Amino acid sequence: MKKPAQETRQHILDITKSLMTNKGYTAVGLAEVVTAAGVPKGSFYYYFKSKEEFGHALLDEYFSEYLSKVDTMLNTDGPAAERLLSYFRYWADSQGTDLPDDKCLVVKLGPEVCDLSEDMRLVLKKGTDAIIGRIAKCIAQGHADGSIPAGTEAPVLAESLYQLWLGASLLAKLGKDGAPFDTALSAMERLLH
Amino acid sequence: MKKPAQETRQHILDITKSLMTNKGYTAVGLAEVVTAAGVPKGSFYYYFKSKEEFGHALLDEYFSEYLSKVDTMLNTDGPAAERLLSYFRYWADSQGTDLPDDKCLVVKLGPEVCDLSEDMRLVLKKGTDAIIGRIAKCIAQGHADGSIPAGTEAPVLAESLYQLWLGASLLAKLGKDGAPFDTALSAMERLLH
DNA sequence: AGATTACTAGACGACTGGTCAGTTATACGC
DNA sequence: GCGTATAACTGACCAGTCGTCTAGTAATCT
Numbered sequence: 001m002k003k004p005a006q007e008t009r010q011h012i013l014d015i016t017k018s019l020m021t022n023k024g025y026t027a028v029g030l031a032e033v034v035t036a037a038g039v040p041k042g043s044f045y046y047y048f049k050s051k052e053e054f055g056h057a058l059l060d061e062y063f064s065e066y067l068s069k070v071d072t073m074l075n076t077d078g079p080a081a082e083r084l085l086s087y088f089r090y091w092a093d094s095q096g097t098d099l100p101d102d103k104c105l106v107v108k109l110g111p112e113v114c115d116l117s118e119d120m121r122l123v124l125k126k127g128t129d130a131i132i133g134r135i136a137k138c139i140a141q142g143h144a145d146g147s148i149p150a151g152t153e154a155p156v157l158a159e160s161l162y163q164l165w166l167g168a169s170l171l172a173k174l175g176k177d178g179a180p181f182d183t184a185l186s187a188m189e190r191l192l193h
Numbered sequence: 194m195k196k197p198a199q200e201t202r203q204h205i206l207d208i209t210k211s212l213m214t215n216k217g218y219t220a221v222g223l224a225e226v227v228t229a230a231g232v233p234k235g236s237f238y239y240y241f242k243s244k245e246e247f248g249h250a251l252l253d254e255y256f257s258e259y260l261s262k263v264d265t266m267l268n269t270d271g272p273a274a275e276r277l278l279s280y281f282r283y284w285a286d287s288q289g290t291d292l293p294d295d296k297c298l299v300v301k302l303g304p305e306v307c308d309l310s311e312d313m314r315l316v317l318k319k320g321t322d323a324i325i326g327r328i329a330k331c332i333a334q335g336h337a338d339g340s341i342p343a344g345t346e347a348p349v350l351a352e353s354l355y356q357l358w359l360g361a362s363l364l365a366k367l368g369k370d371g372a373p374f375d376t377a378l379s380a381m382e383r384l385l386h
Numbered sequence: 387a388g389a390t391t392a393c394t395a396g397a398c399g400a401c402t403g404g405t406c407a408g409t410t411a412t413a414c415g416c
Numbered sequence: 417g418c419g420t421a422t423a424a425c426t427g428a429c430c431a432g433t434c435g436t437c438t439a440g441t442a443a444t445c446t
Contacts, residue, residue, distance in 0.1 A: 030434075030435060031433070031435095043393060043394055051434095108304045109304075114367050121369075128368075156380075160357065163358075167356030167361075170299070173303070174303055187384060191383060224402080234427070234428095237404095238406095239426080
């Protein structure tokens with residue numbers, strides 16, 4: 001009957017992600033977490049030393065998954081400009097109204113938890129820096145292969161694009177409508193040329 | 194000894210704004226609100242029928258103040274491009290690390306409360322639409338007076354800029370650092386020309 | 387069998403948003 | 417001026433939930 005070590009811990013993390021995505025960090029209580037995961041309440045503190053460490057782990061997990069997804073998307077063949085475009089098309093698709101999962105935790109949890117815990121803030125900072133780094137790398141490749149005209153330094157342009165799409169996600173969330181992504185897409189095209 | 198009608202209500206709203214800005218909606222309990230405002234707990238429910246209505250009022254208040262500030266900034270003399278620039282310079286200044294007040298509630302509370310209450314979501318939606326509207330109007334004036342070259346329709350460009358700065362605020366919050374605003378400023382300049 | 391690790395039940399005190407009977411202040415009729 | 421009706425306001429209290437902890441059981445290893 002014994003589960004492999006840490007499998008339960010992972011299960012809690014997996015199950016809870018969509019809970020957090022929908023309701024936020026503070027609004028989701030431990031009781032809800034353990035019920036959803038089908039884990040006894042008392043066990044929670046065996047796997048996590050506090051709710052904060054739990055949130056920390058959740059964010060860590062999220063970024064590592066997200067970054068590996070980004071890496072596969074940005075490291076395919078073809079012109080860098082096209083790869084970049086397909087990444088942001090994926091962004092628009094996944095953040096659209098419907099799907100419950102895969103939502104951007106940076107937008108949803110970032111503002112809430114970064115003031116609650118310095119630890120979580122640092123995870124968010126490191127994660128977003130990494131994402132911008134991947135975008136910057138792809139832009140630099142675009143400069144090299146000629147698919148993206150030079151003009152703005154890759155890291156700066158990358159941060160601009162990320163900001164733009166973060167803001168678009170926020171507006172899409174507030175409006176329950178994917179239209180802001182069209183706006184972001186067109187602005188991005190202008191920034192790239 | 195009697196206070197003018199609704200003065201206490203207003204006082205609660207005023208005092209609480211910075212609390213919410215720093216800790217978030219769910220994380221701030223009624224007890225903290227009433228203590229900070231120096232108002233008896235029981236009175237809270239005389240002025241507000243629920244915490245949700247209170248949050249609703251807080252956001253309403255925020256947008257009305259913010260919009261009037263934007264209006265005075267965007268309705269001065271001079272070329273529209275300059276007025277626009279001064280608005281976003283104010284944005285960068287006010288959202289910078291130091292000042293406790295005047296923080297953008299759209300970034301801080303938006304993602305958290307829009308899933309908690311449809312009412313609050315609609316206030317946020319209406320408010321952000323209004324802000325974008327003011328920016329769009331200024332851009333249109335810029336098209337007319339020649340200070341902003343034509344190329345992108347004013348409403349679309351306005352939404353792009355707002356997205357960009359919203360995202361910059363989020364990154365600035367996560368990094369406790371105003372650098373993202375420089376990035377946004379330079380991206381904005383490219384979008385405007 | 388004994389030692390060690392893996393896991394869990396349940397209760398802890400503090401605190402949550404919310405209620406309402408009761409008190410205090412104002413307004414009005416005489 | 418006084419009595420009374422009405423509005424303005426309040427604090428003790430509610431049921432429920434919060435995150436946390438500890439004493440304990442169950443499983444595994446030596």
